[in-house]
Amino acid sequence: MTGDTARGPVAAVRTVLGDVPPGSLGVCDSHDHLFLTTPALPGQELDDPRAARAELAAFAAHGGRAIVQWTPWGMGRRLGDLPALSRDCGVHIVAATGLHQARHYRHVPDGLAELFVAELTAGAGLIKVAGAFHHLDDHARHVMTAAARAHHATGAPIGVHLEGGTAALETLDHLCGAHGVAPERVVLGHLHRFPDTRLHLQAAQAGAYLAFDGPSRAHHAADAHLIDCLAALAGAGHTDQILLGGDTVTAAARSTADGPGMPYLLTTLRPRVAYELGDDTAEAIFVRNPARAFAAPWPRPRPTTSDAA
Incomplete structure (x- = not known):
């Protein structure tokens, strides 16, 4: 279902096994990590393929059919391991390019836009970026x-790590106001860490997707506010912009x-x-919304899953 037609490219989700129709994505964990390494978390690396396989299999056993791995360039993504994991566990995996905060790197390469485009063309399906606490640094x-x-x-969606859930509106001003990215192509992450429902509504009214992710973080009490945050958005008519993810970033946080x-x-x-918001809301958050949020009209289609090696 991908490729150029008389009416232009058809939207697809770009996975590590090729482009798939959005409707085939299934139940999705919209922000997580199978692999991740960083000098900012010494000794807490996610770098064991067997452990990643076990975690992905456990997710699949409960009906999970897709995950979006937000691990960007230079943070131990182990891209070469992802296709086999996807195939063996029967779970779509969307990989990311992009860069995290500067503290996660010993050096930042030149030509970032060209790097991101090359990786998106080769099979990444998301651009990951990150803000600073309550502002955007250089x-x-x-x-x-x-x-x-x-x-x-490329048309690729952009996923944003909001430090402490902050600087959401500043991020939209920069990406959308200054650089012309359509707000519906932006996924704002970690909003549960700053449970200000009025700010969440402003971001939703601007048109962005709002990702609540991080139940694996024992030191974040904000999960207690999760249902209230979701209810406020749903009550204001923004159910179709909500995403949920696990954001597992350490080995100890795995099931x-x-x-x-x-x-x-x-x-x-x-x-x-x-239970709290209704079956249709749950279906929207876990199935329908990710299918739209992570789809793009890719100008250079990759083979569909069935055709991929």
Whole structure:
């Protein structure tokens, strides 16, 4: 279902096994990590393929059919391991390009926009960027500007790490106001860490997707406000802009260790959302919304999953 037609490119979700129709994505964890390494978290690396496989299999066993791995360039994505994991576990995986905050790198490469476009053309399906606490520092503005250029060249969605859930409106001003990215192509992450429902409504009214992610973080009390935040958005007519993810960033947070891990989204959060807000809202958050948020009219289609090697 991808490729150029008389009416232009058809929207698809770009996975590590090729482009797939949005409607085939299924139940999705919209922000998580199978692999991640950074000097900012020494000794807490996600770099074990067997552990990643076990976690992904546990997610699949509870009905999970897709995850979006937000691990960007230079942070141990292990892109070469992702296709086999996807195939073996029967779970679509969307990989990311982009850059995180400067503290996660020993050096930042030149030509970021060209790097992002090359990786998107080769199989990444998301551009990951990051803000600073309550503002955008020079690094964030530099990376976001490159991300906007790459977005305009490819159509790829942009996922934003909001530090502490802050600077959401500043991010939209930079990406959308200054650089012309359509707000519906932006996914604002970590909003649960700053549970200001009025600010969430402003971001939703601007047109962005809002991702609430992070039940794996024991030191974040904001999960207690999650349902209230979702209810405020749904009550204001923004159900179709909400996403949920696990954001598992340490080995201890996995379900196969001591944490809730990826399955928690389906064993605990989805039933709670359905109970509090209704089955249709749960279906929107876990199925319909990710299918739209992570789809793009890619100008250079890759093979569909069935055709991929």
